[in-house]
Amino acid sequence: MAQYPSMQRSGTAKAELVNAFMRGVYGWMSAGLGLTAVIAFLTATTPALQQLVFSFRADGSIGISSLVWILMFAELGIVFYLGARxxxxSASMATGLFLVYSAMNGxxxxxxxxxxxxxxxxxxxxxxxxxxxxxSAYGMITKKDLTSWGSLLFMGLIGIIIAMVVNMFLQSSAMSFAISVIGVIIFLGLTAYDTQKLKTMGENVPLGxxxxxxxxxxxGALTLYLDFINLFLMLLRLMGSRR
Structure with missing residues:
Protein backbone atom coordinates (compact mmCIF):
# COMPACT_ATOMS: atom_id res chain seq x y z
CA MET A 1 0.00 0.00 0.00
CA ALA A 2 2.88 2.35 0.74
CA GLN A 3 4.09 2.10 -2.86
CA TYR A 4 0.75 2.92 -4.47
CA PRO A 5 0.88 6.77 -4.21
CA SER A 6 4.34 6.77 -5.82
CA MET A 7 3.11 4.55 -8.68
CA GLN A 8 0.09 6.79 -9.11
CA ARG A 9 2.25 9.88 -9.38
CA SER A 10 4.49 8.14 -11.89
CA GLY A 11 1.49 7.18 -14.00
CA THR A 12 0.12 10.71 -13.80
CA ALA A 13 3.46 12.18 -14.86
CA LYS A 14 3.59 9.82 -17.85
CA ALA A 15 0.06 10.78 -18.87
CA GLU A 16 0.93 14.48 -18.64
CA LEU A 17 4.04 13.91 -20.75
CA VAL A 18 2.04 12.06 -23.43
CA ASN A 19 -0.63 14.76 -23.45
CA ALA A 20 1.98 17.50 -23.83
CA PHE A 21 3.70 15.58 -26.63
CA MET A 22 0.45 14.96 -28.51
CA ARG A 23 -0.57 18.61 -28.11
CA GLY A 24 2.67 19.48 -29.86
CA VAL A 25 1.96 16.96 -32.62
CA TYR A 26 -1.57 18.25 -33.23
CA GLY A 27 -0.44 21.85 -32.92
CA TRP A 28 2.24 21.55 -35.60
CA MET A 29 -0.05 19.45 -37.79
CA SER A 30 -2.70 22.18 -37.58
CA ALA A 31 -0.08 24.82 -38.40
CA GLY A 32 0.96 22.81 -41.46
CA LEU A 33 -2.62 22.38 -42.64
CA GLY A 34 -3.30 26.06 -42.07
CA LEU A 35 -0.25 27.08 -44.10
CA THR A 36 -1.25 24.70 -46.90
CA ALA A 37 -4.77 26.16 -46.96
CA VAL A 38 -3.51 29.75 -47.05
CA ILE A 39 -1.05 29.07 -49.89
CA ALA A 40 -3.68 27.15 -51.87
CA PHE A 41 -6.22 29.95 -51.42
CA LEU A 42 -3.75 32.66 -52.44
CA THR A 43 -2.67 30.65 -55.48
CA ALA A 44 -6.25 29.97 -56.56
CA THR A 45 -7.24 33.64 -56.28
CA THR A 46 -4.09 35.36 -57.57
CA PRO A 47 -3.55 35.33 -61.36
CA ALA A 48 0.20 35.88 -60.98
CA LEU A 49 0.51 32.79 -58.77
CA GLN A 50 -1.71 30.76 -61.09
CA GLN A 51 0.95 31.24 -63.74
CA LEU A 52 3.23 29.12 -61.53
CA VAL A 53 0.96 26.07 -61.36
CA PHE A 54 -0.82 26.16 -64.70
CA SER A 55 0.49 25.87 -68.23
CA PHE A 56 -1.55 27.94 -70.68
CA ARG A 57 -1.17 26.41 -74.15
CA ALA A 58 -1.46 28.16 -77.51
CA ASP A 59 -4.64 26.21 -78.37
CA GLY A 60 -6.37 27.63 -75.30
CA SER A 61 -6.15 24.47 -73.19
CA ILE A 62 -4.78 24.53 -69.66
CA GLY A 63 -2.44 21.98 -68.13
CA ILE A 64 -0.31 21.55 -65.02
CA SER A 65 3.00 23.39 -65.18
CA SER A 66 6.35 21.64 -64.97
CA LEU A 67 6.98 23.47 -61.69
CA VAL A 68 4.19 21.48 -60.03
CA TRP A 69 5.85 18.21 -61.02
CA ILE A 70 9.20 19.46 -59.74
CA LEU A 71 7.61 20.49 -56.44
CA MET A 72 5.91 17.11 -56.08
CA PHE A 73 9.23 15.30 -56.38
CA ALA A 74 10.80 17.82 -53.98
CA GLU A 75 8.00 17.14 -51.46
CA LEU A 76 8.64 13.41 -51.71
CA GLY A 77 12.32 14.07 -51.06
CA ILE A 78 11.53 16.16 -47.97
CA VAL A 79 9.29 13.43 -46.54
CA PHE A 80 11.96 10.74 -46.98
CA TYR A 81 14.72 13.05 -45.72
CA LEU A 82 12.80 13.99 -42.58
CA GLY A 83 11.93 10.37 -41.87
CA ALA A 84 15.54 9.22 -42.31
CA ARG A 85 17.40 12.10 -40.63
CA SER A 90 18.32 20.25 -35.36
CA ALA A 91 14.81 20.92 -34.14
CA SER A 92 14.70 24.21 -36.06
CA MET A 93 15.67 22.51 -39.34
CA ALA A 94 13.04 19.81 -38.85
CA THR A 95 10.41 22.47 -38.18
CA GLY A 96 11.52 24.53 -41.17
CA LEU A 97 11.43 21.57 -43.54
CA PHE A 98 7.95 20.62 -42.38
CA LEU A 99 6.67 24.16 -42.94
CA VAL A 100 8.36 24.35 -46.36
CA TYR A 101 6.72 21.03 -47.27
CA SER A 102 3.32 22.35 -46.15
CA ALA A 103 3.72 25.52 -48.21
CA MET A 104 4.81 23.60 -51.30
CA ASN A 105 1.85 21.27 -50.90
CA GLY A 106 -0.45 24.29 -51.01
CA SER A 136 -7.37 9.71 -34.00
CA ALA A 137 -9.33 9.75 -30.74
CA TYR A 138 -9.85 5.99 -31.12
CA GLY A 139 -6.12 5.52 -31.56
CA MET A 140 -5.49 7.51 -28.38
CA ILE A 141 -7.98 5.80 -26.08
CA THR A 142 -8.26 2.21 -27.32
CA LYS A 143 -6.62 -0.51 -25.25
CA LYS A 144 -6.34 -2.73 -28.32
CA ASP A 145 -2.85 -3.07 -29.79
CA LEU A 146 -3.08 -1.81 -33.37
CA THR A 147 0.44 -2.92 -34.32
CA SER A 148 -0.92 -5.77 -36.43
CA TRP A 149 -2.72 -3.21 -38.61
CA GLY A 150 0.57 -1.78 -39.84
CA SER A 151 1.61 -4.39 -42.42
CA LEU A 152 -1.96 -4.79 -43.72
CA LEU A 153 -2.42 -1.05 -44.15
CA PHE A 154 0.98 -0.70 -45.81
CA MET A 155 0.14 -3.43 -48.33
CA GLY A 156 -3.20 -1.75 -49.00
CA LEU A 157 -1.45 1.58 -49.53
CA ILE A 158 0.96 0.06 -52.05
CA GLY A 159 -2.00 -1.58 -53.76
CA ILE A 160 -3.96 1.62 -54.28
CA ILE A 161 -0.84 3.45 -55.52
CA ILE A 162 -0.35 0.75 -58.17
CA ALA A 163 -4.06 0.83 -59.00
CA MET A 164 -3.96 4.63 -59.41
CA VAL A 165 -1.02 4.37 -61.80
CA VAL A 166 -2.81 1.68 -63.84
CA ASN A 167 -6.01 3.74 -63.91
CA MET A 168 -4.11 6.70 -65.36
CA PHE A 169 -4.07 4.64 -68.57
CA LEU A 170 -7.42 2.87 -68.23
CA GLN A 171 -9.42 5.95 -67.16
CA SER A 172 -12.05 3.70 -65.58
CA SER A 173 -14.64 5.55 -63.48
CA ALA A 174 -15.58 2.33 -61.67
CA MET A 175 -11.95 1.66 -60.78
CA SER A 176 -11.52 5.29 -59.67
CA PHE A 177 -14.53 4.94 -57.36
CA ALA A 178 -13.20 1.68 -55.89
CA ILE A 179 -9.75 3.24 -55.32
CA SER A 180 -11.32 6.18 -53.48
CA VAL A 181 -13.48 3.99 -51.23
CA ILE A 182 -10.59 1.68 -50.35
CA GLY A 183 -8.34 4.71 -49.91
CA VAL A 184 -10.72 6.23 -47.35
CA ILE A 185 -10.71 2.96 -45.38
CA ILE A 186 -6.91 2.71 -45.50
CA PHE A 187 -6.26 6.29 -44.38
CA LEU A 188 -8.82 6.05 -41.60
CA GLY A 189 -7.00 2.95 -40.39
CA LEU A 190 -3.64 4.67 -40.71
CA THR A 191 -4.92 7.61 -38.66
CA ALA A 192 -5.75 5.35 -35.73
CA TYR A 193 -2.59 3.25 -36.17
CA ASP A 194 -0.27 6.26 -36.41
CA THR A 195 -1.93 8.02 -33.47
CA GLN A 196 -1.38 5.00 -31.22
CA LYS A 197 2.22 4.74 -32.42
CA LEU A 198 2.77 8.42 -31.60
CA LYS A 199 1.18 7.96 -28.19
CA THR A 200 3.74 5.22 -27.50
CA MET A 201 6.49 7.53 -28.73
CA GLY A 202 5.26 10.20 -26.33
CA GLU A 203 5.46 7.74 -23.43
CA ASN A 204 9.13 7.08 -24.19
CA VAL A 205 10.34 10.55 -25.18
CA PRO A 206 13.26 11.72 -22.96
CA LEU A 207 11.86 13.90 -20.17
CA GLY A 208 13.26 17.41 -20.31
CA GLY A 220 4.35 13.03 -35.73
CA ALA A 221 2.82 16.16 -37.24
CA LEU A 222 4.09 15.18 -40.69
CA THR A 223 2.72 11.65 -40.29
CA LEU A 224 -0.78 12.78 -39.30
CA TYR A 225 -0.68 15.62 -41.84
CA LEU A 226 -0.14 13.07 -44.61
CA ASP A 227 -2.98 10.91 -43.27
CA PHE A 228 -5.31 13.92 -43.19
CA ILE A 229 -4.43 15.25 -46.65
CA ASN A 230 -4.73 11.85 -48.32
CA LEU A 231 -8.03 11.13 -46.57
CA PHE A 232 -9.27 14.54 -47.73
CA LEU A 233 -8.27 13.87 -51.34
CA MET A 234 -9.91 10.44 -51.35
CA LEU A 235 -13.13 11.87 -49.92
CA LEU A 236 -13.01 14.76 -52.40
CA ARG A 237 -12.98 12.26 -55.26
CA LEU A 238 -16.14 10.73 -53.80
CA MET A 239 -17.99 13.81 -52.51
CA GLY A 240 -16.68 16.69 -54.59
CA SER A 241 -18.81 18.43 -57.19
CA ARG A 242 -16.75 19.26 -60.26
CA ARG A 243 -16.90 22.73 -61.76
Missing amino acids: IGTM LTLTPILLMYTAESVAATFVCTAGMFGAM DATAIRRGSIL
Whole structure:
Protein backbone atom coordinates (compact mmCIF):
# COMPACT_ATOMS: atom_id res chain seq x y z
CA MET A 1 0.00 0.00 0.00
CA ALA A 2 2.88 2.35 0.74
CA GLN A 3 4.09 2.10 -2.86
CA TYR A 4 0.75 2.92 -4.47
CA PRO A 5 0.88 6.77 -4.21
CA SER A 6 4.34 6.77 -5.82
CA MET A 7 3.11 4.55 -8.68
CA GLN A 8 0.09 6.79 -9.11
CA ARG A 9 2.25 9.88 -9.38
CA SER A 10 4.49 8.14 -11.89
CA GLY A 11 1.49 7.18 -14.00
CA THR A 12 0.12 10.71 -13.80
CA ALA A 13 3.46 12.18 -14.86
CA LYS A 14 3.59 9.82 -17.85
CA ALA A 15 0.06 10.78 -18.87
CA GLU A 16 0.93 14.48 -18.64
CA LEU A 17 4.04 13.91 -20.75
CA VAL A 18 2.04 12.06 -23.43
CA ASN A 19 -0.63 14.76 -23.45
CA ALA A 20 1.98 17.50 -23.83
CA PHE A 21 3.70 15.58 -26.63
CA MET A 22 0.45 14.96 -28.51
CA ARG A 23 -0.57 18.61 -28.11
CA GLY A 24 2.67 19.48 -29.86
CA VAL A 25 1.96 16.96 -32.62
CA TYR A 26 -1.57 18.25 -33.23
CA GLY A 27 -0.44 21.85 -32.92
CA TRP A 28 2.24 21.55 -35.60
CA MET A 29 -0.05 19.45 -37.79
CA SER A 30 -2.70 22.18 -37.58
CA ALA A 31 -0.08 24.82 -38.40
CA GLY A 32 0.96 22.81 -41.46
CA LEU A 33 -2.62 22.38 -42.64
CA GLY A 34 -3.30 26.06 -42.07
CA LEU A 35 -0.25 27.08 -44.10
CA THR A 36 -1.25 24.70 -46.90
CA ALA A 37 -4.77 26.16 -46.96
CA VAL A 38 -3.51 29.75 -47.05
CA ILE A 39 -1.05 29.07 -49.89
CA ALA A 40 -3.68 27.15 -51.87
CA PHE A 41 -6.22 29.95 -51.42
CA LEU A 42 -3.75 32.66 -52.44
CA THR A 43 -2.67 30.65 -55.48
CA ALA A 44 -6.25 29.97 -56.56
CA THR A 45 -7.24 33.64 -56.28
CA THR A 46 -4.09 35.36 -57.57
CA PRO A 47 -3.55 35.33 -61.36
CA ALA A 48 0.20 35.88 -60.98
CA LEU A 49 0.51 32.79 -58.77
CA GLN A 50 -1.71 30.76 -61.09
CA GLN A 51 0.95 31.24 -63.74
CA LEU A 52 3.23 29.12 -61.53
CA VAL A 53 0.96 26.07 -61.36
CA PHE A 54 -0.82 26.16 -64.70
CA SER A 55 0.49 25.87 -68.23
CA PHE A 56 -1.55 27.94 -70.68
CA ARG A 57 -1.17 26.41 -74.15
CA ALA A 58 -1.46 28.16 -77.51
CA ASP A 59 -4.64 26.21 -78.37
CA GLY A 60 -6.37 27.63 -75.30
CA SER A 61 -6.15 24.47 -73.19
CA ILE A 62 -4.78 24.53 -69.66
CA GLY A 63 -2.44 21.98 -68.13
CA ILE A 64 -0.31 21.55 -65.02
CA SER A 65 3.00 23.39 -65.18
CA SER A 66 6.35 21.64 -64.97
CA LEU A 67 6.98 23.47 -61.69
CA VAL A 68 4.19 21.48 -60.03
CA TRP A 69 5.85 18.21 -61.02
CA ILE A 70 9.20 19.46 -59.74
CA LEU A 71 7.61 20.49 -56.44
CA MET A 72 5.91 17.11 -56.08
CA PHE A 73 9.23 15.30 -56.38
CA ALA A 74 10.80 17.82 -53.98
CA GLU A 75 8.00 17.14 -51.46
CA LEU A 76 8.64 13.41 -51.71
CA GLY A 77 12.32 14.07 -51.06
CA ILE A 78 11.53 16.16 -47.97
CA VAL A 79 9.29 13.43 -46.54
CA PHE A 80 11.96 10.74 -46.98
CA TYR A 81 14.72 13.05 -45.72
CA LEU A 82 12.80 13.99 -42.58
CA GLY A 83 11.93 10.37 -41.87
CA ALA A 84 15.54 9.22 -42.31
CA ARG A 85 17.40 12.10 -40.63
CA ILE A 86 14.99 13.34 -37.97
CA GLY A 87 17.17 11.90 -35.21
CA THR A 88 20.27 13.88 -36.21
CA MET A 89 18.99 17.22 -37.52
CA SER A 90 18.32 20.25 -35.36
CA ALA A 91 14.81 20.92 -34.14
CA SER A 92 14.70 24.21 -36.06
CA MET A 93 15.67 22.51 -39.34
CA ALA A 94 13.04 19.81 -38.85
CA THR A 95 10.41 22.47 -38.18
CA GLY A 96 11.52 24.53 -41.17
CA LEU A 97 11.43 21.57 -43.54
CA PHE A 98 7.95 20.62 -42.38
CA LEU A 99 6.67 24.16 -42.94
CA VAL A 100 8.36 24.35 -46.36
CA TYR A 101 6.72 21.03 -47.27
CA SER A 102 3.32 22.35 -46.15
CA ALA A 103 3.72 25.52 -48.21
CA MET A 104 4.81 23.60 -51.30
CA ASN A 105 1.85 21.27 -50.90
CA GLY A 106 -0.45 24.29 -51.01
CA LEU A 107 0.88 25.06 -54.48
CA THR A 108 0.68 21.50 -55.80
CA LEU A 109 -2.86 20.96 -54.45
CA THR A 110 -4.26 24.09 -56.11
CA PRO A 111 -4.90 22.51 -59.57
CA ILE A 112 -6.80 19.66 -57.89
CA LEU A 113 -8.88 21.91 -55.65
CA LEU A 114 -9.86 24.16 -58.56
CA MET A 115 -11.44 21.16 -60.28
CA TYR A 116 -14.18 21.22 -57.61
CA THR A 117 -16.63 23.85 -56.38
CA ALA A 118 -15.61 25.80 -53.29
CA GLU A 119 -18.70 24.55 -51.44
CA SER A 120 -17.88 20.89 -52.01
CA VAL A 121 -14.23 21.44 -51.01
CA ALA A 122 -15.36 23.08 -47.76
CA ALA A 123 -17.90 20.33 -47.05
CA THR A 124 -15.32 17.63 -47.74
CA PHE A 125 -12.83 19.34 -45.42
CA VAL A 126 -15.37 19.40 -42.58
CA CYS A 127 -16.21 15.73 -43.18
CA THR A 128 -12.51 14.85 -43.26
CA ALA A 129 -11.88 16.71 -40.00
CA GLY A 130 -14.71 14.84 -38.28
CA MET A 131 -13.65 11.40 -39.51
CA PHE A 132 -9.97 12.08 -38.82
CA GLY A 133 -10.76 13.36 -35.32
CA ALA A 134 -12.86 10.30 -34.50
CA MET A 135 -10.22 7.81 -35.66
CA SER A 136 -7.37 9.71 -34.00
CA ALA A 137 -9.33 9.75 -30.74
CA TYR A 138 -9.85 5.99 -31.12
CA GLY A 139 -6.12 5.52 -31.56
CA MET A 140 -5.49 7.51 -28.38
CA ILE A 141 -7.98 5.80 -26.08
CA THR A 142 -8.26 2.21 -27.32
CA LYS A 143 -6.62 -0.51 -25.25
CA LYS A 144 -6.34 -2.73 -28.32
CA ASP A 145 -2.85 -3.07 -29.79
CA LEU A 146 -3.08 -1.81 -33.37
CA THR A 147 0.44 -2.92 -34.32
CA SER A 148 -0.92 -5.77 -36.43
CA TRP A 149 -2.72 -3.21 -38.61
CA GLY A 150 0.57 -1.78 -39.84
CA SER A 151 1.61 -4.39 -42.42
CA LEU A 152 -1.96 -4.79 -43.72
CA LEU A 153 -2.42 -1.05 -44.15
CA PHE A 154 0.98 -0.70 -45.81
CA MET A 155 0.14 -3.43 -48.33
CA GLY A 156 -3.20 -1.75 -49.00
CA LEU A 157 -1.45 1.58 -49.53
CA ILE A 158 0.96 0.06 -52.05
CA GLY A 159 -2.00 -1.58 -53.76
CA ILE A 160 -3.96 1.62 -54.28
CA ILE A 161 -0.84 3.45 -55.52
CA ILE A 162 -0.35 0.75 -58.17
CA ALA A 163 -4.06 0.83 -59.00
CA MET A 164 -3.96 4.63 -59.41
CA VAL A 165 -1.02 4.37 -61.80
CA VAL A 166 -2.81 1.68 -63.84
CA ASN A 167 -6.01 3.74 -63.91
CA MET A 168 -4.11 6.70 -65.36
CA PHE A 169 -4.07 4.64 -68.57
CA LEU A 170 -7.42 2.87 -68.23
CA GLN A 171 -9.42 5.95 -67.16
CA SER A 172 -12.05 3.70 -65.58
CA SER A 173 -14.64 5.55 -63.48
CA ALA A 174 -15.58 2.33 -61.67
CA MET A 175 -11.95 1.66 -60.78
CA SER A 176 -11.52 5.29 -59.67
CA PHE A 177 -14.53 4.94 -57.36
CA ALA A 178 -13.20 1.68 -55.89
CA ILE A 179 -9.75 3.24 -55.32
CA SER A 180 -11.32 6.18 -53.48
CA VAL A 181 -13.48 3.99 -51.23
CA ILE A 182 -10.59 1.68 -50.35
CA GLY A 183 -8.34 4.71 -49.91
CA VAL A 184 -10.72 6.23 -47.35
CA ILE A 185 -10.71 2.96 -45.38
CA ILE A 186 -6.91 2.71 -45.50
CA PHE A 187 -6.26 6.29 -44.38
CA LEU A 188 -8.82 6.05 -41.60
CA GLY A 189 -7.00 2.95 -40.39
CA LEU A 190 -3.64 4.67 -40.71
CA THR A 191 -4.92 7.61 -38.66
CA ALA A 192 -5.75 5.35 -35.73
CA TYR A 193 -2.59 3.25 -36.17
CA ASP A 194 -0.27 6.26 -36.41
CA THR A 195 -1.93 8.02 -33.47
CA GLN A 196 -1.38 5.00 -31.22
CA LYS A 197 2.22 4.74 -32.42
CA LEU A 198 2.77 8.42 -31.60
CA LYS A 199 1.18 7.96 -28.19
CA THR A 200 3.74 5.22 -27.50
CA MET A 201 6.49 7.53 -28.73
CA GLY A 202 5.26 10.20 -26.33
CA GLU A 203 5.46 7.74 -23.43
CA ASN A 204 9.13 7.08 -24.19
CA VAL A 205 10.34 10.55 -25.18
CA PRO A 206 13.26 11.72 -22.96
CA LEU A 207 11.86 13.90 -20.17
CA GLY A 208 13.26 17.41 -20.31
CA ASP A 209 14.93 16.95 -23.72
CA ALA A 210 13.30 19.81 -25.66
CA THR A 211 15.13 18.95 -28.90
CA ALA A 212 13.98 15.32 -28.86
CA ILE A 213 10.43 16.36 -28.02
CA ARG A 214 10.34 18.89 -30.88
CA ARG A 215 11.81 16.39 -33.35
CA GLY A 216 9.23 13.80 -32.34
CA SER A 217 6.43 16.35 -32.53
CA ILE A 218 7.43 17.39 -36.06
CA LEU A 219 7.73 13.81 -37.27
CA GLY A 220 4.35 13.03 -35.73
CA ALA A 221 2.82 16.16 -37.24
CA LEU A 222 4.09 15.18 -40.69
CA THR A 223 2.72 11.65 -40.29
CA LEU A 224 -0.78 12.78 -39.30
CA TYR A 225 -0.68 15.62 -41.84
CA LEU A 226 -0.14 13.07 -44.61
CA ASP A 227 -2.98 10.91 -43.27
CA PHE A 228 -5.31 13.92 -43.19
CA ILE A 229 -4.43 15.25 -46.65
CA ASN A 230 -4.73 11.85 -48.32
CA LEU A 231 -8.03 11.13 -46.57
CA PHE A 232 -9.27 14.54 -47.73
CA LEU A 233 -8.27 13.87 -51.34
CA MET A 234 -9.91 10.44 -51.35
CA LEU A 235 -13.13 11.87 -49.92
CA LEU A 236 -13.01 14.76 -52.40
CA ARG A 237 -12.98 12.26 -55.26
CA LEU A 238 -16.14 10.73 -53.80
CA MET A 239 -17.99 13.81 -52.51
CA GLY A 240 -16.68 16.69 -54.59
CA SER A 241 -18.81 18.43 -57.19
CA ARG A 242 -16.75 19.26 -60.26
CA ARG A 243 -16.90 22.73 -61.76
